[in-house]
Amino acid sequence: MNKKLQSALSILTIALLIIACAEKPNTNGTDEGENTVEVLKVSPELYFSGVSIPWGMTWLPDGDMLITDRSGKLLRVKNGNLVAEISGVPEVLARSQGGLLDIEMHPDYESNGWIYITYSSTEGEGDGANTAIMRAKLENNALVESEVLYKATPNTSRGQHYGSRIAFDGDGYLYFSIGDRGNRDVLPQDLSKDGGKIYRLNDDGSVPSDNPFVTEDGAIDAVFSYGHRNPQGMSTHPETGRIWAHEHGPRGGDELNYIEAGKNYGWPVISYGINYNGTSFTDMTEKEGMEQPKTYWDPSIAPSGLDFVTSDLYPGWQGKAIVGSLKFNYLVIVELDGTEVKNRTIVLEDIGRVRNVKQGPDGYIYVAVDGAGIYKIVPES
């Protein structure tokens, strides 16, 4: 081959690689790119152990932590010690993946006192349960002034894929996720049905007038995005104020998505995964009108919990997303460039089944692990 042809071919190869990189979600693993994450050594310190499935955690202005145990308990913890089990918690169907789920404070909690909770509720039509979101205030370690803001219908006796996570965006809108309830062929692509959606409400439960489907006949007004499988991680980017979410995919298809109004995230029409029994359900990984994930995990990590690091206690981690893995017992640090994923790094290997991860108001990252409790992640100096 002559030199000119050779160099033309290599330019073409590079060009094709760039195009491929631009179109496909980035799946870079632990060894790609400039990596500042590995430099930092961290170790987990057990902070609180009195919880079995620690789904949600948030903080009161005095620094006390509120922790939901999926079994139906809401715990108040001060300096790693149980202060109280909060009363007035909604009744939940604590079965399979259901129970007391996420908890989040209103961004203006100090002035209005509202706390938001998602859970599996048996209220309404049909056997079983479906995901609900409520708000309440805390008074003498009791929830008072409780209001149910949204309840997915109908109930189903299927035990899987309730979601659920809660987040407020930079403009104060309330988002929560509901999974496909094990009914992928019916719910996620049908805008008139609950399930497989991310919802957006005003903080009082009313529907914002600019929600994407308010003018569409038959569509549920509260829906913000659809085509989701089971989002159990959702968080607001600290700089943009926009929502990111990850979701449990099928085998080899867990996804991290940038959530935008009215967008279809494809489940189950497009996916990078296959059925857990090894059979295939779609041969499409992309389709016009459907969003690509920003990254996907193959093999599936079973992601749970998502936050962004802003703390200066973790040099090199700032601005990055942190994702828990239920399946592989570690944390993944995801480096972003705008809305694109640059690389992923595994940290805290063997910490246990990570149910949730959040940066606390004290700047420390807290990792909630099934069967173990809450760990405080301490950087080694």
Ligand SMILES: [Ca+2]
């Ligand atoms: Ca998708």
